Amino acid sequence: MHLLVMGKSAYSRVIDGTPVPITIAGHTAQFTRPLISYALARGMAVSYAYPLRPSGCLMLDPRDAVPDGVVEVPFNDLSAQKAPLHIGWLSVEASLRQAVERQGGIDWVFLPYAFPLAPLLAGLKEKYGYRLALFLRGGDGYQWPDPRWVAETLGDAGHAHQVCGLYKESLAAADFVGVASKWLGDVVAGHGVRWHAVVESPAAMWLGTGPEPPWDxxxxxxxxxxxxxxxxxxxxxxxxxxxxxxxxxxxxxxxxxxxxxxxxxxxxxxxxxxxxxxxxxxxxxxxxxxxxxxxxxxxxxxxxxxxxxxxxxxxxxxxxxxxxxxxxxxxxxxxxxxxxxxxxxxxxxxxxxxxxxxxxxxxxxxxxxxxxxxxxxxxxxxxxxxxxxxxxxxxxxxxxxxxxxxxxxxxxxxxxxxxxxxxxxxxxxx
Structure with a gap:
């Protein structure tokens, strides 16, 4: 299987002299990292797309590294020249295309946090021939499918319904939707979103190669x-x-x-x-x-x-x-x-x-x-x-x-x- 994992920065490293820190969140540290280790251990070809300029709660770990065998296809949050627009979606698709070319195709794309990339990735499924798995972790499940919350955030009720509609269409187009908890599943179901399984973020465990050294x-x-x-x-x-x-x-x-x-x-x-x-x-x-x-x-x-x-x-x-x-x-x-x-x-x-x-x-x-x-x-x-x-x-x-x-x-x-x-x-x- 050829797997592409796309999400926030889950590893700390230096690329061309530029430090790229970890974004500390449950769906990075406790989902993306073990997911990639699991897939590699089972002989899958793994590509990993992440932002070169992460934001949020950041941490640099000098001993961290992306596991051997992972094909890295990072993307940038680009700004359009002469216009105050973000066009990061072009860079995201470029990373996706790079993974397809380097791996000879992609079978599954895993998105450990569905918002905001789910609509883009759902729209590109047919073009690149992959299947899409979305994992709702929190606000991507209880906030963005909720028109009232989106209206308060965007300040435009009519526009909010359109945004929610587009987002929920992408969830419906996914081949698999996992939710972090039964509670979250009940919430998203109340917004008309169908999900397939509870998929919690795994417990923190040793992910290194070889037996785990004893800790005290x-x-x-x-x-x-x-x-x-x-x-x-x-x-x-x-x-x-x-x-x-x-x-x-x-x-x-x-x-x-x-x-x-x-x-x-x-x-x-x-x-x-x-x-x-x-x-x-x-x-x-x-x-x-x-x-x-x-x-x-x-x-x-x-x-x-x-x-x-x-x-x-x-x-x-x-x-x-x-x-x-x-x-x-x-x-x-x-x-x-x-x-x-x-x-x-x-x-x-x-x-x-x-x-x-x-x-x-x-x-x-x-x-x-x-x-x-x-x-x-x-x-x-x-x-x-x-x-x-x-x-x-x-x-x-x-x-x-x-x-x-x-x-x-x-x-x-x-x-x-x-x-x-x-x-x-x-x-x-x-």
Whole structure:
């Protein structure tokens, strides 16, 4: 099979002297990378199209590399001369054509995040003779098929219906549509979009060649890719991990407030993320925790992020649904559960986070935030109180161990092989 994967920049490298960083997002670090490794391991010819000038939450990892055997066909977001128009679609098609020419044809194009390239790739199917698989990860499923949301974004209701119509036509034209969670599938179905299977982002795992080397805290801490942004790791304490983009959507500041309120003795809060909101994060409860050696902020590259889940003791999830963001199924929670960690998490009115953990974990370590407004002082205080109460459950070592073991059983089907074995089985039915 000849496979073309097209998406954001999932690897860190230098091309002709220009650094090309990783765009940190679940559908890059925890979907594109394992997808490419899976395909290569099964003898597929793999091409990879990505932007040379990525944007978003970016990270450079000097030890990262695109796997051997991948045909790289990067594209640019070009601007038209003498007109304020972006014509990046020409560069995208040029990359597609280059992959077709170098591989002698393309059987499948995989798009790990459907918006905005799905309409272009659906329109080029017949021209280049490939089949198209789209994987809805979040806003590409719950925002862009929704005319009301698009109207608010574009400011033109009539135009919004046309945009939604074109986008949904491309989803209908795809040969396979996967959704990150059952919750997201229900949402897109409500907008008249047909999907074929739940395809979560796999758990963070070793993707290197050969057997995985043993990991412990000393080896993890010494890796040159681990960057200390605030504070430092304390290997003598147990680690509560909270990971994600440093962005208001992820509410990492809430993690600090919850951890401080819980008052766990002998534990450290480890925040792992990258983004532009670090200065705003390093205040209040987090600053006090760092001063006491009870918290730190790291940047951990996708190459070894699985090791951080392995050596941590528990996970704290704090992203909450809002008018602009819902976590359809966070790969960090899937990863923590897969590696057998108890997960403290909000039970919210929207989102698919609960699908990644065992019912036992949800019962013992879930805290109900339905009906609370975390942006207001009263709602935030109550959210912190409930989250801290759930976090204190970690003091019961037996309870935490049982929840972690239940999570490992529940998430065993989220390994890289298991997730993509199911995808390829479904593709064989198409």
């Amino acid at each position: 805290r000393a080896r993890f801490s010494a890796d040159p890719g681990v960057t200390r942004r605030i504070g430092d790791l304390d290997a003598s304490k147990k680690w509560v991990l909270s990971a994600g983009r440093i962005h208001p959507d992820k509410h990492l500041d809430l993690a600090a407030d919850i951890f401080a309120s819980a008052g766990l003795d002998g534990w450290q809060l480890v925040l792992s993320g990258v983004g532009t909101g670090l200065d705003g994060l390093a205040t209040g409860a987090l600053a006090e925790l760092v001063a006491k050696g009870s918290a730190c902020v790291l940047e951990v590259p996708p190459r070894i992020v699985h090791a951080l889940f392995q050596v941590s003791d528990a996970y704290l999830q704090t992203s909450l649904p809002s008018a602009t963001f819902v976590d359809a199924r966070p790969s960090s929670v899937t990863s923590a559960a897969f590696h057998g960690k108890p997960v403290v998490l909000p039970i919210a009115a929207a989102g698919g986070v609960s699908e990644s953990v065992a019912p036992e974990n949800l019962r013992e370590f879930g805290f109900d935030v339905r009906g609370l407004d975390p942006t207001g002082p009263d709602g935030r205080a109550e959210t912190v109180r409930r989250g801290a109460a759930a976090l204190r459950g970690l003091e019961d070592a037996d309870l935490a161990a049982r929840a972690g073991a239940a999570n490992a059983r529940h998430a065993s089907g989220s390994s890289v092989d298991a997730v993509f074995d199911r995808v390829w089985a479904r593709l064989g039915e198409r």
